[in-house]
Amino acid sequence: MVLKAFFPTCCASVDSGLLVGRWVPEQSAAVVLAVVHFPFIPIQVKELLAQVQQASQLGMAVLGTWCHCQQELEESLGHFLEGLGTIFSHDPWLQLCREKGTRCWSCKAIYHQVSSSPDTPSEDQVMLIFYDQRKVLLSWLHPPMTVPNCQAGDVTASARGLAAIFDTVSRSKMLFHSDRFDESPVRLSHWQSEGVEASILVELAKWASGPVCLLVASMLSIISAAVSALCVLPRLWNLWPLSFIRSKLSACEQLRHRLEQLSLVFSTQKAQSPTQLMRKANMLVSVLVDVALGLLLLSWLYSNDRIGQLANALIPGADRVAEELQHLLQWLMGAPAGLKMNRALDQVLGRFFLYHIHLWISYIHLMSPFIEHILWHVGLSACLGLTIALSILSDIIALLTFHIYCFYVYGARLYCLKIYGLSSLWRLFRGKKWNVLRQRVDSCSYDLDQLFIGTLLFTILIFLLPTTALYYLVFTLLRLLVVTVQGLIHLLMDFINSLPLYSLGLRLCRPYRLAAGVKFRVLEQEAGRPLRLLMQINPLPYSLVLCTYRLPSYGCHPKHSWSSLCCKLFLGELIYPWRQRGDKQD
Structure with missing residues (x-):
């Protein structure tokens, strides 16, 4: 043996x-x-x-x-x-x-x-x-x-x-x-017989970590109590208007996410396993790196009067976007790409959207004297972290492109109404109808007057569909462009929030700390001599480090698959390709 x-x-x-x-x-x-x-x-x-x-x-x-x-x-x-x-x-x-x-x-x-x-x-x-x-x-x-x-x-x-x-x-x-x-x-x-391997700074940090965590936890509890005391009734935040606005603002969600991370990191409760300890370390390093990046952005914004430059470039940029939208609408009100449009409906839709652009530009010019002050105070939020600044940037983009969202909603609702009207009238020609109680298509017999009115409505809707579909297509593309920009910002925020920086640094500097297994190297194998092996630690691969220690994030991710997204686009249903992780599926 x-x-x-x-x-x-x-x-x-x-x-x-x-x-x-x-x-x-x-x-x-x-x-x-x-x-x-x-x-x-x-x-x-x-x-x-x-x-x-x-x-x-x-x-x-x-x-x-x-x-x-x-x-x-x-x-x-x-x-x-x-x-x-x-x-x-x-x-x-x-x-x-x-x-x-x-x-x-x-x-x-x-x-x-x-x-x-x-x-x-x-x-x-x-x-x-x-x-x-x-x-x-x-x-x-x-x-x-x-x-x-x-x-x-x-x-x-x-x-x-x-x-x-x-x-x-x-x-x-x-x-x-x-x-x-x-x-x-x-x-x-043994390995410490010649002296304990430690640093005086590390030992002092260990002794000071307990009081510091207790102090920070007390400060966080005071801040939470002060925020709750500012409201007359704490349950006001759960009411429909406030809860809806809070859920749609990325800055509120990011602040809540960071407060939860800080409360967990500076909790006085001892970690029960190495996984929890590593999670706390990753959260702490993530917050520190986020704040450091935010301070770098803050120093860049407030040097050489870049806030004033951004404020001065915002109004001309809004005017340029409005001008391009007006040219686009005028092109749609003519004969776009040589297509024959319904002139009456085309003029009504074009003038309706032009009036919205006029209202929006008037609102932007009304706010122009306060834009620099708003940007100056908003820029201070970068001291809380780069992700806070990115979330506020996403909210600003959503507010500045609110008219494009309105155009998309109007066009999608009108197009969806015509699509569902045409599908109902098409079932009428085939002797079918939609049973609302049983949620299925049943057979039905129609008289001559019903068939005549259905044929008349079907003809009107089919001839008005190209005009409506063209407006819907154009504004959907604009909406998807805005959503893509916001999605890239949210993906960057999710990357910063979930990246396990401490684990990656540990894997880079001390790979043996995260072991995936061992390997044995033969040192001596001779007849009559005992077999001598050297056990070496196999470090955990970087991909597994990311999968194992990836931090939870509130960030957004695609809600629909490509097939369901294309189906909703074809039917004219409103799409929200990015949703919060806590939201429920439709």
């Missing part, structure tokens, strides 16, 4: 002593965590292991002996090391030796309580696996991904074995900290 011994690379050059670790029987593996050096008293070693086991709830034991120089080993020391197996009595008892000045190792496992069966061997060979104790301790092993051409049971078994190894090292922090003070009676060698 071949046993697996996981040996830390930091202990490969230390002096002789005892191997302290944990035995994993289901994997037939021994995880060596530290080496106890001479001189020591066995009762003190047992007391230390009992204290560590009580603190970490991890079964610690002396697994065997470690000898660094076998050739110069004194006979008394050899007998002493062999006698330690009877004192600590662990089966199997490992004996690891390394010859001085060479790369040769001797590894074997001895059973003190030999079975009565003659076929049961009293000594087993050991496969030595080296591992970096620091990387294994700091890494987090993720669940295994589905691998093709591999049995599910094998993948589960290997994953459980790796999880047991990683869990053993991660829960043995008390053992690594036990000899930090000078009064410790037992001297150990």
